[in-house]
Amino acid sequence: MSPSHRGGKVVVIGAGIIGVCAANALVDEGFSVEVVDPLEPGSPGQCSYGNAGGLSPGSCIPNSMPGIAGQVPGMLLDPDGPIGLRLLDLPHALPWLLRFLANSRLSRVRRISDGMIALNRLTLACYEPLVKEAGCEDLILHRGQLFAYENPNGPAGSALSIGMRRERGVKVEILDDRQMRELEPAISPDYRAGVFLPEQGQCPNPGRLVAAIAKLAAAKGSVFTRRNVRSLVVEQGRVKGVATEGGVIAADKVVIAAGAFSSPFARQVGVCVPLISERGYHIMLPHADTGLKVNVNAAERKFVAAPMEGGLRLSGTVEFARPEAKPNWRRADILLRQAAHMFPGADLRGMERWMGNRPGTPDSIPVLETAPRHDNVILAFGHGHQGLMGGSVTGRLVAELATGRPPSIDLSHFRSSRF
Incomplete structure (x- = not known):
């Protein structure tokens, strides 16, 4: 074996942000790396492409918070609400929703929050050397993140989440109406109060970020193969590679980073994870020159407005459906009405719609571990809508697991056995 490939051959299933970050970290450790995915890295078919772009080292608030059980029915019944569920998909989604x-x-929420902050607090620190090496430092912006409330007493109602952030060392500023206008004059005066996280970052083009990191991995020797992976190849109880439509690719180690499509591969190595497609929608408004500077989360309406290289992006609706189901573009059209409300007078012509399958676990955190019964298989999936945020850190952790070094963070939060 040559010195440059001293670690052996690793096949990474998935060329999204998790896969391309893992490829870079693995090749830096001396592994021969092949990334297998039918899609081009950073292309519109990938989940990472449609991300809102938040890179928040202070992100530690789970999707399921105390009191949500009383809110979900109303959200599902509201045709313009943030959650959608087709009746035909109820049997598929119900077990996941109950989990x-x-x-x-509250006891679970606090432990989950500890896991989230452990992973996310390193996002910028791990991205910065990557983007410098890839020549795309312009894709990491340090501008902060704003939660905007129409109710002037809204921040007081978010005391639990604000307190959880502060307990974990996240800087939080409470803004009144005047301070809101000073920070973001672009948004409607209907928004009367805010919570500002000044240490957070954002990416103005997630698709370009994935493509740039993939290009860097390729320049270091990683191979990108455009094929569907059909299954793992298991011989005498050990994973030997992956079976694709074009034949078998042999491997010493396999990384499962296929996002919402990871479950069948994980089941082959005895790991069952309650993973669902949280289908996310966004719209791009290429002519909406609002002057918006930071990612703005509409606290009551549950959507995000983000300034992007290609215009203004609004995202945030979730639809629980099978990944193969056709898009319900009405979920995207809801966001156009939200844009008209937040940015009165903005030019909303030329709307472009997108849908992607986000890999959601019931507790908002991914599975990151060596498969319990197969020590040459690494599981790295289930990041939900925080895949872009967790990509750089997860890539480093995958390489640490592959080399057998102690991981940079406590991975007990992310074991599949928690399910």
Whole structure:
């Protein structure tokens, strides 16, 4: 074996942000790396492409919080609400939703929050050397993140989440109406109060970020193969590679980073994870020159407005459906009405719609571990809508697991056995 490939051959299933970050970290450790995915890295078919772009080292608030059980029915019944569920998909989604609600107990919420902050607090520190090496430092902006409330007493109602952030060392500023206008004059005066996280970052083009990191991995020797992976190849109880439509690719180690499509591969190595497609929608408004500077989360309406290289992006609706189901573009059209409300007078012509399958676990955190019964398989999936945020850190952790070094963070939060 040559010195440059002293670690052996690793096949990474998935060329999204998790896969391309893992490829870079693995090749830096001396592994021969092949990334297998039918899609081009950074292309519109990938989940990472449609991300809102938040890179928040202070992100530690789970999706399932105390009191949500009483809110979900109203959200599902509201045709313009943030959650959609087709009746035909109810049997598919119900077991996951019950687990999701069970994770809203305060004791669980606090432990999940500890896991989230452990992973996310390193996002910028791990991205910065990557983007410098890839020549795309312009894709990491340090501008902060704003939660905007129409109710002037809204921040007081978010005391639990604000307190959880502060307990974990996240800087939080409470803004009144005047301070809101000074920070973001672009948004409607209907928004009367805010919570500002000044240490957070953002990416103005997630698709370009994925493509740039993939290009860097390729320049270091990683191979990108455009094929569907059909299954793992298991011989005499050990994973030997992956079976694709074009034949078998042999491997010493396999990384499962296929996002919402990871479950079948994980089951082959005895790991069952309650993973669902949280289908996310966004719209791009290429002519909406609002002057918006930071990512703005509309606290009551549950959507995000983000300034992007290609215009203004609004995202945030979730639809629980099978990944293969056709898009319900009405979920995207809801966001156009939200844009008209937040940015009165903005030019909303030329709307472009997108849908992607986000890999959601019931507790908002991914599975990151060596498969319990197969020590040459690494699981790295389930990041939900925080895949872009967790990509750089997860890539480093995958390489640490592959080399057998102690991981940079406590991975007990992310074991599949928690399910």
